[in-house]
Amino acid sequence: MQSFTEENYLKTIYNLASKQQGEVSTNALAEMTATKAASVTDMLRKLADKQLIHYKKYQGVRLTEEGERLALQIIRRHRLWEVFLVQKLGFGWDEVHEMAEELEHIRSEELVVRLDTFLGHPQFDPHGDPIPTPTGQMPEMGYRKLSDAVAGEAVCLRAVMEHSTEFLQHLNHSGLTLGSIVTVSEINAFDKSVLVQIGNDRTVFVSHEVAKNLLVS
Amino acid sequence: MQSFTEENYLKTIYNLASKQQGEVSTNALAEMTATKAASVTDMLRKLADKQLIHYKKYQGVRLTEEGERLALQIIRRHRLWEVFLVQKLGFGWDEVHEMAEELEHIRSEELVVRLDTFLGHPQFDPHGDPIPTPTGQMPEMGYRKLSDAVAGEAVCLRAVMEHSTEFLQHLNHSGLTLGSIVTVSEINAFDKSVLVQIGNDRTVFVSHEVAKNLLVS
DNA sequence: ATAAAAATTTAGGCAAGCCTAAATTTTTAG
DNA sequence: CTAAAAATTTAGGCTTGCCTAAATTTTTAT
Ligand SMILES: [Mn+2]
Ligand SMILES: [Mn+2]
Ligand SMILES: [Mn+2]
Ligand SMILES: [Mn+2]
Numbered sequence: 001m002q003s004f005t006e007e008n009y010l011k012t013i014y015n016l017a018s019k020q021q022g023e024v025s026t027n028a029l030a031e032m033t034a035t036k037a038a039s040v041t042d043m044l045r046k047l048a049d050k051q052l053i054h055y056k057k058y059q060g061v062r063l064t065e066e067g068e069r070l071a072l073q074i075i076r077r078h079r080l081w082e083v084f085l086v087q088k089l090g091f092g093w094d095e096v097h098e099m100a101e102e103l104e105h106i107r108s109e110e111l112v113v114r115l116d117t118f119l120g121h122p123q124f125d126p127h128g129d130p131i132p133t134p135t136g137q138m139p140e141m142g143y144r145k146l147s148d149a150v151a152g153e154a155v156c157l158r159a160v161m162e163h164s165t166e167f168l169q170h171l172n173h174s175g176l177t178l179g180s181i182v183t184v185s186e187i188n189a190f191d192k193s194v195l196v197q198i199g200n201d202r203t204v205f206v207s208h209e210v211a212k213n214l215l216v217s
Numbered sequence: 218m219q220s221f222t223e224e225n226y227l228k229t230i231y232n233l234a235s236k237q238q239g240e241v242s243t244n245a246l247a248e249m250t251a252t253k254a255a256s257v258t259d260m261l262r263k264l265a266d267k268q269l270i271h272y273k274k275y276q277g278v279r280l281t282e283e284g285e286r287l288a289l290q291i292i293r294r295h296r297l298w299e300v301f302l303v304q305k306l307g308f309g310w311d312e313v314h315e316m317a318e319e320l321e322h323i324r325s326e327e328l329v330v331r332l333d334t335f336l337g338h339p340q341f342d343p344h345g346d347p348i349p350t351p352t353g354q355m356p357e358m359g360y361r362k363l364s365d366a367v368a369g370e371a372v373c374l375r376a377v378m379e380h381s382t383e384f385l386q387h388l389n390h391s392g393l394t395l396g397s398i399v400t401v402s403e404i405n406a407f408d409k410s411v412l413v414q415i416g417n418d419r420t421v422f423v424s425h426e427v428a429k430n431l432l433v434s
Numbered sequence: 435a436t437a438a439a440a441a442t443t444t445a446g447g448c449a450a451g452c453c454t455a456a457a458t459t460t461t462t463a464g
Numbered sequence: 465c466t467a468a469a470a471a472t473t474t475a476g477g478c479t480t481g482c483c484t485a486a487a488t489t490t491t492t493a494t
Contacts, residue, residue, distance in 0.1 A: 005481065026442055039482050041443055046480090058442060058489055089331040099325050106319045114306040222451065243472055256452050258473055263450090275459055275472060 002052075004105045007074050008033065009043050010052060011104075013063055014071035023060025072132040078104035079125035079132075080115050086126040087119065093126040094168035127168075128159025128178045128215065143215035146182075146194065147208055154183040155216035162213040174204045176214070219269075221322045224291050225250065226260050227269060228321075230280055231288035235355075240277025289349040295321035296342035296349075297332050303343040304336065310343040311385035344385075345376025345395050345432065363399075363411065364428035371400045372433035379430040391421045393431070 002010070012032045016024045026044070030037045048055035052067035063071060081103040085096040116122075116134070123139070124130055130139040143158050157180050160168065171177070175198055182196040185203060192208035206214070219227070229249045233241045243261070247254045265272040269284035280288060298320040302313040333339075333351070340356070341347055347356040360375050374397050377385065388394070392415055399413040402420060409425035423431075 003480080027440090035481085036483065037442060038444080038484080042481070045443095085328075089328070089335055091327075091331070095327075099323065099328055102323045103320075106316065108316050110308075110312075111302075111306070111316055114308070118306055220450080244470090252451085253453065254472060255454080255474080259451070262473095 001107075002050075002070065005043070006047065006050075006052075007070070007105055009040075009047060010063065010067055010071040011074045011078075013053065013061060014068065014075065017063065023062050025060050029061075069136045072136045072138060074104050075138075076132040076134070077106070077112055079129060080112065080119060080122070082125045082127070083119050083122045083131075084115060087122075092168075092172070094165045094172065096126065097163050097165075124159075126178075127163055128157075141215075141217070143217050145212055146184075146196075146206065146214040146216050147192065147211035149184045149194075149216065151184050151187050154181055156181050157214060158217050159215040160213055161215060167210075167213065170210065174206070175202065176204065176206070182216075218324075219267075219287065222260070223264065223267075223269075224287070224322055226257075226264060227280065227284055227288040228291045228295075230270065230278060231285065231292065234280065240279050242277050246278075286353045289353045289355060291321050292355075293349040293351070293353075294323070294329055296346055297329065297336060297339070299342045299344070300336050300339045300348075301332060304339075309385075309389070311382045311389065313343065314380050314382075341376075343395075344380055345374075358432075358434070360432035360434050362429055363401075363413075363423065363431040363433050364409065364425055366401045366411075366433065368401050368404050371398055373398050374431060375434050376432040377430055378432060384427075384430065387427065391423070392419065393421065393423070399433075 009029070012029060013024050016028050016032060026037050026040045029040045029044075033040065044053065044055050044061055047053045047067070048061075051064055052070065054062045054064060078100045081100045082093075082096045085091045085099060086093055091099075113134070122131060130141055132138045141158065144155075145161075146155065146157075149155055157176060157178050159178065160171070176182070180198050182198050184194055185197050186195040188194070192211070194206045194208070194211050195203055196206055197203045226246070229246060230241050233245050233249060243254050243257045246257045246261075250257065261270065261272050261278055264270045264278075264284070268281055269287065271279045271281060295317045298317045299310075299313045302308045302316060303310055308316075330351070339348060347358055349355045358375065361372075362378075363372065363374075366372055374393060374395050376395065377388070393399070397415050399415050401411055402414050403412040405411070409428070411423045411425070411428050412420055413423055414420045
């Protein structure tokens with residue numbers, strides 16, 4: 001059985017690893033967990049003792065199979081709870097992450113099974129992230145970033161890569177919702193900002209910074 | 218903001234206080250929290266510093282107004298989550314207590330408000346315990362114990378005073394469900410066991426030990 | 435190839451919550 | 465009213481997870 005803290009490290013290692021290749025660095029973990037590098041080193045030694053990570057001093061870290069299984073389990077719980085909070089309790093997608101950070105640690109296999117059933121076996125969380133299967137597979141979505149689309153293309157908004165309240169509220173404000181079809185009408189050559197038309201409706205301005213965090217297909 | 222541990226102590230002090238009069242003793246708390254008396258003393262000093270309890274060395278402990286407000290808030294959350302687990306996820310009333318022990322600590326006022334609405338503002342949890350109001354009032358039910366009923370009386374099963382899985386499963390097995398009307402047909406003079414008829418159905422044997430933990434009206 | 439810079443680990447410490455053993459206070463019995 | 469028993473607190477320690485400062489290793493730049 002792992003502590004909340006250990007679970008959070010596993011999840012963070014998984015997330016960082018999936019955004020890069022090779023081992024995850026101590027400093028990257030320190031930044032993500034809002035702790036100091038020395039504290040991360042302590043925890044890495046502990047997780048390595050428990051065989052949840054592969055760890056060689058100074059060489060970064062990688063999840064073992066068991067570590068990845070646990071990480072995916074926690075991510076599954078997190079995303080299912082986010083679906084619950086949005087679909088059943090009516091929270092906005094910008095309000096649920098912090099609550100899910102706590103709910104994901106509730107220890108009961110049966111609870112997750114029943115929650116999943118209650119929610120109708122959702123495939124995606126409110127941010128468009130795929131929900132890992134009960135057996136621990138992370139579905140691979142072949143999404144691209146909106147920032148990689150070319151002028152004239154019509155794409156569907158599928159997911160966000162940034163989960164901060166500020167970012168999501170900005171999208172609310174712009175009228176950019178997951179599932180919408182948007183057409184890239186213009187890409188600014190200087191700052192790479194994008195003008196997109198939402199459906200056949202209004203056209204909105206999307207900065208490069210925002211476009212980089214929007215996944216489309 | 219209180220830690221899980223502090224919240225649990227407050228809740229436990231409240232529960233013990235409501236089952237007796239006068240101050241709650243260190244030893245009683247140690248037994249309930251499954252810790253040692255010395256550890257309880259440490260925590261009492263801490264809670265007293267935070268003005269959540271009235272505490273004089275060797276004299277036992279009593280919640281302050283603020284302490285009671287917090288305790289009732291935690292009990293409210295616990296009972297609402299139990300309703301959720303039973304009504305929405307289909308768990309048995311004998312399965313939900315441990316999960317609720319964890320869920321009660323999730324920190325979000327708004328979550329409780331929305332959960333309450335989602336559940337239709339329930340008045341009682343699955344064990345018949347009243348749910349404290351949002352403003353922190355604990356409804357007073359004037360229930361008696363089944364063990365205090367006299368032969369010939371017809372009463373309604375309202376709540377259980379013991380929440381262990383074993384006890385609740387025993388009630389399941391006996392067919393004793395909350396809301397049923399039972400008639401006391403016979404009280405054994407030697408061991409105070411009770412024979413009750415459930416509705417107009419079968420008659421079941423209820424030991425004094427069990428009858429003491431059943432609340433009726 | 436080195437020396438400076440950056441990353442990481444080690445050393446030593448702190449707070450929260452818990453423990454055992456010893457001291458102290460309160461309660462109970464005679 | 466005392467002495468034993470029971471309850472409680474104090475003293476000293478342990479583990480987890482965190483910290484700062486110092487040492488070490490790796491990387492980068494000349
Ligand atoms: Mn989230
Ligand atoms: Mn999400
Ligand atoms: Mn309960
Ligand atoms: Mn209950």
